[in-house]
Amino acid sequence: MPGAPASGGGGGGLRRNAVWAFVGAILASVVWTGTVVVVPGIVGGESSAKSLGGYHAVDRICDAGKLTAFRGKYKMVDNYPLEHAGRSDSMDVMRCYALMKRTPEGSETPEYATLDIRVELHKAVDSVPEFAAVRHYFEQQKYEITDAPGLGEEAYFAYGDEPTSSDKTFHDINYHLQVRDGGMTYSLYWTDNYQTGENHTLDRETVRKAMLDDTRDMLKAIGGP
Incomplete structure (x- = not known):
């Protein structure tokens, strides 16, 4: 992995930390697949697309949105972020x-x-059923769900803290911020990890505020209000 720590004193723990983070991001990418499985019927059929308002695609969304809040607390590992459109x-x-x-x-x-x-900027189908189905997925996974104020037509946080392996002392902390505004759907997934007794992660409110602040900047950068 580009920028991952080299081996050495404590290197195994560092590599495990980075690998857990990477695996967490991969799991985020399959939420949609899981949603289709647990909530059948959200694909197919005909529906009317919602207005996109001023939202438009950009080539490098993190460059456009800056990520000021998170960059103020973390350093970007070399060769990141990776951006695609x-x-x-x-x-x-x-x-x-x-x-x-x-x-x-x-x-x-x-x-x-x-x-x-x-x-995602939905031009051909209604974004509402998909957005509702993703929330239903988090509910089925027993995530803690709370409203996210002042974002789009509907927005919420989903939070989970769970063991990552057979060693129950290792935990993944998963934060999701989901926003829908017309035909625009937005997802910010942040994951950290810790071992019981050695928890140095940021407190929940600090992470939530960084997610909100950077999301507002991100949405404005792609034409949001």
Whole structure:
């Protein structure tokens, strides 16, 4: 993985930390697949697309949105963020994935976290059923769901903290911020990890505020209000 720590004293733990972060981001990418499985019927059929208002696709969404809040707390690992955009008659998609690190106060060991942003501009179908189905997926996975104020027509946080392996002392912390505004759907996934007794992660409110602040900047950068 580009920018991952080299081996050495404590290297195994560092590599595990970075790998967990990467795996967390990959899991975020399959939420849609899981949603289709647990909520059949959201694909297919005919529906009317919602207005996109001023939203438009950009080639590098994280560059456009700056990520000021998260960059103020973490350093971007070399070669990140990775950014992609795809355009078609039915939907434009923008994606940004970043591996970030910070060294907690009193520690010499860097901690790694990942940020994964995906924006879809639905031109051909109604975005509402899909957005509702993703929320239903989080509910079925027993995530803690709370409203996210001041974003789009509807927005919420989904939060989960769960063991990552047979060793129950290792945990993934998963934050999702989901926003829908007309035919635009937005997802910011942030994941961190810790071992019981060695938890140096940022507190929940700090992460939530960074997600909100960077999301507002991101949506404005692609034509939102």
